[in-house]
Amino acid sequence: MLDDIDRALIHALQIDARAPFSRIGAVLSVSTQTVARRYQRLRAESGLRVVGLPDPDRTGLTQWLVRLSAQPAAARTLARSLARRPDTSWVKLTSGGTEIVTIAHTPRHAQSAMLLHDIPRAASVTAVSAHFILHTYLGGPTAWRGRVAALTEEQQEALRPTESVGEESPLTAADHALIAALRRDGRASIADLAAAAGLAPATAARRLADLRARGALFFDVEISAALYGVTTQAFLWMAVAPADLDEVATTLATHEELAVVVATTGPTNLAAQALCPDPAALHHYLTHRLGALRAIHTVHTAPVLEIVKAVGPLTA
Incomplete structure (x- = not known):
């Protein structure tokens, strides 16, 4: 598990991923050497990784939330094959290891080779559904609240980069x-x-x-949620009446149990990712917090068994 300095360092990197260790150390009241040493240890032992990512809306990308059902014996191999692609992120095995969920990134005015050609050729795939991401309510530049609860408001303000406005121009x-x-x-x-x-x-x-x-560019921090006491992750696929969608999604984006909330196309038009300490906590969340939102007509819960790829490219 992480100690207070580890959590504070990760929170600091989430605020300004490229902040000098000297500035982080000053805010945390520890030495620059301590920050550098903790950072290197977390990278080596806990998989900490800082990743720069293009903002889809400002860089001409579309995002698809793709669900693939595959034969159990081939699902892991297929997931790893998808993880090696440069146009995917968040490749996860769910639903007992027979379903793969991933995000596919496609240039806005180009066809997706993955959706139109590559996946249909995989003999082990038994079903595919692709949900166009229409709006992100939580996720992307907005981090999961469990990861950004270590610093005081004063410390956060000291680390926050100076805001400026850049000129819009093609990349x-x-x-x-x-x-x-x-x-x-x-x-x-x-x-x-x-x-x-x-x-x-x-x-x-x-x-x-x-x-x-x-x-056009933002930064994210990759590190296992298990280090924050999370043992149970699940995708939630929800059907909400269009008139209620924005209100429900905005409410869900305030829930500390959720790391992602997106509106999508398809019969389930709202998707979320839940991070909970244990199955009992997930059950309590589904029955009490989600259950209280009557505008949610159906919820399909798919437990995450393995994260094959996060947001950054595979390094091996």
């Missing part, structure tokens, strides 16, 4: 190269980012600042 090849490098390591040095994008260091720093200022 260049160098911008895409910067984002690709940051997906591999969100704390990569300016020198490494410049080399990856073929830019001078000063230009790379300026382009990075501009991407952040206009919201």
